[in-house]
Amino acid sequence: MRHFLTLKDFTKEEILEIIDIGLEIKKNLKLKIYKKELENQTLGMIFEKSSTRTRVSFETGMFQLGGHALFLSNRDIHLGRGEPIKDTARVISSMCDMVMIRTFEHSMIEEFSRYSKVPVINGLTDSYHPVQLLADYMTLVEYSAEKNIVAAYVGDGNNMTHSWMMLCAKLGFELRIATPKGYEVDSDILTQALELAKESGAIITTTNDPQVAVKGATVVTTDTWTSMGQEEEKEERIKVFSGFMVDEEMMSLAQSGAKFLHCLPAYRGLEVSEEVFDKHSEIVFNEAENRLHAQKGLMVWLNKQKG
Template identity: 65%
Template sequence: MRHFLWLIDYTKDEIKEIIDLGFQIKKETKARVFKPYLKNWQLAMIFEKSSTRTRVSFEAGINQLGGNGIFLSSRDIQLGRGEPLKDTARVISRMVDMVMIRTFGQERLEEFAKYSKVPVINGLTDLCHPVQLLADLMTMIEFERFDFENPQKTTVAYVGDGNNMAHSWAIMAGLLGFNLRIATPEGYEIDDFIKEKALEFAKISGAKIEFLHNPALAVKDADVVTTDTWVSMGQEDEKEKRIKDFQGFKVTSELMALSNNAIFLHCLPAYRGYEVSEEVFEAHAQEIFQEAENRLHAQKGLMVWLGKQQKN
């Protein structure tokens, strides 16, 4: 049985299989063909951390695959009233076929998976956001900014906080072999363990991964520019300090002009005037909202892929 807890557990070939499935199912969806790949499967969706895109994409996705989504917040189940996580995992996984969890700590996700009898998907933790990277990768391919056969032709620039999105980009680059420059303010660099793993993978894939403090150097001749909010959920008390510390890291038209006619990606929600200007956001709205839609299709590909592993 396979879980999808973070990208470190996956190979380049496995990621390609998931992405290819996502494209196949997206094509069918656009033609209004809904094949029951997961007929009568039950997906438990546990939200300790709220979300718009994760909720809608997983629930619509499992429904379109012939299954059913069960929404569970920490207010609705014993998990929020002190029941040990391992007991919740033992109970829920005996009643459903797959579980998606969106939570704060990676360790909570991993503990749940340890005791689960069914595949567990990471819908986001503070450490990483792997399902978002599947959608981002699909979008890069659609806009002809990435090719599995020639990954080193692609350079991605990430500008902003060294958070779960930066971590996910680092691991994906290391695994697939595209070049990545991560520019963060001093004191907001990515986790050392993630950095080490990304560079370890890069030695094999041929990726060139750089960690910088200068957005202009990161964006220079990049094919893809991406960012994320400066103030994630749970960091509201740090808002004023973060806004001050991140001055100079807003993605503006002047910064984008340094790129190689790059597409711009944002996992949303976006706060115009902070991490990205209104002008850049609206100029690249097609890419951003296609990326958001691809959460649905990439996650359907992932669920079907995990379902196949379960059946095997």
């Protein structure tokens, strides 16, 4: 049995296998071919952080695979009212076939997985967002942009940045990260990624100059400057991140035909200009749809690992 907490726990071959399963499922769906690979199975979905794409994609995906998904907010279960995580894990995993958790502290999902009898999927923590990176890479494959990637991440050193680092370290491409001073990536996670990069030949660099990161890039990506739970910092962050908006001028530094990705929601006029978003909206909304297909590929793959 395997859990999906962070990409660092998976080999390059396993990541690509999950992507391939997701692409096959997507192709079949467009042809109205439905394979009930998780028939009569139940996914418990624990949300301590709300989300549009995470809930819709997992719930719809489970239905399309023949199973059922249960939405469980921290207001609905005793986890939010003082029950130990290990007790909740034992109970829910005795009744469900798989569990997805979207929460704050990464340590919470690690503890839950230690006591779970079934696979646990990280739907997002403050440290990592690995399911989004599956969708991002699937999108690059669909647009034939997965070869010789030079990716530039511009913005906050957050869970998306950390997950890009892990994907890069595992798959062996180049990643340049540009953040304002004081908003860099977690140093321990960077150290882990650099160590993993030695095996794959990946190149990971950090800078406080977004133009340095974007110059010659084949993929440019960003995220909101103010994540959930940071609302009180919004005005200060807008000031600090001035100059980090991905606009036409910044995109012009990238390679001709460079792809722009955004995990959404996108705040036009802040991390991305209206013009850049509109120009690349097709790939961005396909990226959003691919959360559905990549996660179905992941759930099917995890189910096979249960033996």
